[in-house]
Amino acid sequence: MADERRPTIADVARSAGVSKGLVSFALNDRAGVSPETRERILAVARDLGWTPSLRARSLSVGRAFAGGLVIGRSPDVIAADPFFPSFIAGIEDEFSVSGQVLVIAVATPGRHEAETYRGLASDRRVDGVILTDLRVDDDRIDLVAGLGLAAVTLGVPESASPFSSVSTDDGAGIRLAVEHLAQLGHRDIAHVAGPGSMLHADRRRRAFDDAARHAGVTSRVVETDFSAIEGARATEELLDAAIRPTAIVYSNDHMAIAGIGVAQRRGLIVPRDLSVTGFDDIEIGKHVHPTLTSVATDARGWGRMAARALLAAVGGAAPEHVSLPDPRLIVRASTGAPPRTTAAAAARHQGD
Structure with missing residues (x-):
């Protein structure tokens, strides 16, 4: 009969070639372990299938050993958003080897969302939460702080916050996209943006405006x-304009792919008649026709770092602000030079 004995810390230590104490420090995200050794120990723990006795730990220290993720969007939008599955996978990369459980709730922004946080705190279902989709004047920060929960924000809030944050430059990828299109010769570039109430969407929009102004191009x-359905609607609106843009910068890949579909149904050829860029660099974008030029971000890495920061906060560590590498622009077949007639007209206009 196969040995079904549950792997222990001693097994992890033996396989990793370190002491049990060092394994305990690594698994509990405590200081005194180098990043390289910690990663090696976590990898060995995953390979062995090691998991802690959650019930015993909860009873002994009075903690839930759970982190919360309350997503304030409609289920349809969440289902279509490529960010969250990768982000959640990153959280689970960390939680799975440190004995944490991820509690996910979808709530309508406003009263329902606030009650969800209150319920998680009053029932002691979580020790802390990760706050995503930061908003202008985000009242969740004061709410969560008042509930006594540890927290990490995905992005840096505009208002004062007592919590750690994990962020990247929201506008860097958009600036790269605009610069790329301007270098190709585009003089009329549009941006299909996310909701202005969300900080990362607002920052991307501001980055677009700044980059377009710096490049000297017409923008809208x-x-x-x-x-995706809103991305298609926005594309229809732009293509119905008296003077349509020669390039569109979308704030995510699903909207960009929907936009390509709208353009092709109208008989336009991408990128001959219209160049398109996306954001997130999802897998399907590498296989659509034409392949999608997109801004690559590491959503799974965000999840891992957010989980680590939350575990540190729950453990009493001082707040810290973690900056992730800037996004990169991956150039593929959906971008090219603008239509010749448009480029010639723009050149004549500049010469007048």
Whole structure:
């Protein structure tokens, strides 16, 4: 009969070639372990299938050993958003080897959302939460602080916050996209943006405006809720304009792919007649026709770092602000030079 004995810390230590004490420090995210050794120990623990006795730990220290993720978007938008599955996978990368459980709730922003946080705290279902989709004047920060929960914000809030944050430059990828299109010769570029109430969408929009102004190009913006159907609607609006843009910078890949579909149904050829860029660099974007130029971000890495920061906060560590590498622009087949007639007209206009 196969040995079904549950792996222990001693097994992890033996396989990793370190002491049990060092394994305990690594698994509990305590100081005194180098990043390289910690990663090696976590990898060995995952390979062995090691998991802690959650019930015993909870009873002994009075903690839930759970982190909360309350997503304030409609289920349809969440289902279509490529960010959250990768982000959640990153959280689970960390939680799975440190004995944590991830509690996910979808709530309508406002009263329902606030009651969800209150319920998690009053029932002691979580020790802390990760706050995503930061908003202008985000009242969740004061709410969560008042509930006594540890927390980490995904992005840096505009208002004062007592919590750690994990962030990247929201506008860097958009600036790269605009610069790329301007270098190709585009002089009329549009941006299909996310909701202005969300800080990361607002920062991307501001980055677009700044980059367009710096490049000396005509620009326009259409706001959406990040969904593919709204991306299609925004594309229809832009293509119906008296003078349509020669390039569109979308705030996520699903909207960009929907936009390509709208353009092709109208008989336009991408990128001959219209160049398109996305954001997130999802897998399907590498296989659509034409392949999608997109801004690559590490959503799974965000999840891992957010989970680590939350575990540190729950353990009493001082707040810290973790900056992730800037996004990169991956150039593929959906971008090219603008139509010749448009480029010639722009050149004549500049010469007048």
